[in-house]
Amino acid sequence: MSALYRRVRPLTFAEVVGQEHVKEPLTRAIREGRLAQAYLFSGPRGVGKTTTARLLAMGVGCQGEERPCGACAHCQAVQKGAHPDVVEIDAASNNSVEDVRELRERILLAPLVAPKKVFILDEAHMLSKSAFNALLKTLEEPPPHVLFVFATTEPERMPPTILSRTQHYRFRRLTEEEIAAKLTRILEDLGRRAEREALLLVARLADGAMRDAESLLDRLLLLEDPLTRAKVEEALGLPPKEALFSLAQALGEGRMKEALEEARRLYGQGFAPRSLVGGLMEALREALYAAYGLPGRSLSLPPEALLAALTRLDEALERLARRSDLLALEAALLAAFAPTPKAPAEPAQAPPPEPPLPEFDPLAPPPRRAGVRARPNRSPVGKKPWLPASAPFWRPFGPPCGPSCGRPGPRWWGPPSTSASPKARPSTTSGRWSKRRPFCPWPKPTSGWRRSISFWKKKPLSR
Numbered sequence: 001m002s003a004l005y006r007r008v009r010p011l012t013f014a015e016v017v018g019q020e021h022v023k024e025p026l027t028r029a030i031r032e033g034r035l036a037q038a039y040l041f042s043g044p045r046g047v048g049k050t051t052t053a054r055l056l057a058m059g060v061g062c063q064g065e066e067r068p069c070g071a072c073a074h075c076q077a078v079q080k081g082a083h084p085d086v087v088e089i090d091a092a093s094n095n096s097v098e099d100v101r102e103l104r105e106r107i108l109l110a111p112l113v114a115p116k117k118v119f120i121l122d123e124a125h126m127l128s129k130s131a132f133n134a135l136l137k138t139l140e141e142p143p144p145h146v147l148f149v150f151a152t153t154e155p156e157r158m159p160p161t162i163l164s165r166t167q168h169y170r171f172r173r174l175t176e177e178e179i180a181a182k183l184t185r186i187l188e189d190l191g192r193r194a195e196r197e198a199l200l201l202v203a204r205l206a207d208g209a210m211r212d213a214e215s216l217l218d219r220l221l222l223l224e225d226p227l228t229r230a231k232v233e234e235a236l237g238l239p240p241k242e243a244l245f246s247l248a249q250a251l252g253e254g255r256m257k258e259a260l261e262e263a264r265r266l267y268g269q270g271f272a273p274r275s276l277v278g279g280l281m282e283a284l285r286e287a288l289y290a291a292y293g294l295p296g297r298s299l300s301l302p303p304e305a306l307l308a309a310l311t312r313l314d315e316a317l318e319r320l321a322r323r324s325d326l327l328a329l330e331a332a333l334l335a336a337f338a339p340t341p342k343a344p345a346e347p348a349q350a351p352p353p354e355p356p357l358p359e360f361d362p363l364a365p366p367p368r369r370a371g372v373r374a375r376p377n378r379s380p381v382g383k384k385p386w387l388p389a390s391a392p393f394w395r396p397f398g399p400p401c402g403p404s405c406g407r408p409g410p411r412w413w414g415p416p417s418t419s420a421s422p423k424a425r426p427s428t429t430s431g432r433w434s435k436r437r438p439f440c441p442w443p444k445p446t447s448g449w450r451r452s453i454s455f456w457k458k459k460p461l462s463r
């Protein structure tokens, strides 16, 4: 037995759920015989792109009254995938230039039975660039007996040269009500019963994709009648909604003991922290809807708190992907409902406005910075500002300034040494010879200075 979504695939445009903006122009084009040469159907997965492409192929050669009728031999053959003039190509696996060349050769052949040959290229964005280029000329001027239908989930990846040669229809996501209505019809045909809330839950889990909803329903058909929300939650491994709402209520009201016990109980029942947090977010979202007047179950929490908790839980989901245990779950729950710090009531004082810039005058002298006095860079050589008037005599230079300088020290004064030996030269740091200037006034030593230093070192200071 084939999958449910294949058994309930629509046979007429009327059976396609939603997508009125696509169905109406296509129906009229088939009726009036004004079909384009190439169509592009884009949209998320499972919303009816391939189905509509097949319906278009059925409508091309249908002998029924309302085309496509879904009952005539042509329609049946297309539906079974056995029609010689309808070619479905999976572009994801046939995406090379050779495949497109082979396709071009097939295009030249006239149709066998139907008035047109229909080529349906699924996942068309997967064609390689060279394959697209090989297809360009064919698309621009195809033989009159050919109809192309491209189906893709990513129209952005199609080259603009292809887009401009096709009629582009965007398929939208289906609403939960639309999906639930189709599921109800399927269940009626099967003679099964289900709660509306259970079907709405399935529709929400499908996220706008009919095929996903039908696949989920296929699993749920193994359960006993009637299908209830609790049974669906249990079968799909979802945490029960009642427990999630009571958990959210306890967290929001600050009853942390009860909330943590409830979280621990759910964790113990085998629910993954990620699915618990995801279910809690669904409950909060429903409460937020109710707070804004949309249908949904309300919680006695202000919308701001709900929104803040939703945001924090969304951040926690990423962390739970890395670490998924009870501790991480509790941390996520406690952080989500922690009280938000109060914002300061008074807005901070605005900084004082900056003084306006003075007008620029190119002829004015440059401004002088405060505390800095312009001074000519004069060398102290030749000046004797430190020489006291009572100095008995002075020498042009004294002993070395120190180990770090190596240059002769400042001019200094004092009685001549009585020693004739250079070793007996008086110390520069003690006694009466230690009257060193606090700074070295000499310019940078040159080789000449160095020579004089060595010369001076070998001679006694006296004389």
Ligand SMILES: [Zn+2]
Pocket (backbone or CB within 6 Å): 058, 061, 062, 063, 064, 068, 069, 070, 071, 072, 073, 074, 075
């Ligand atoms: Zn037909």
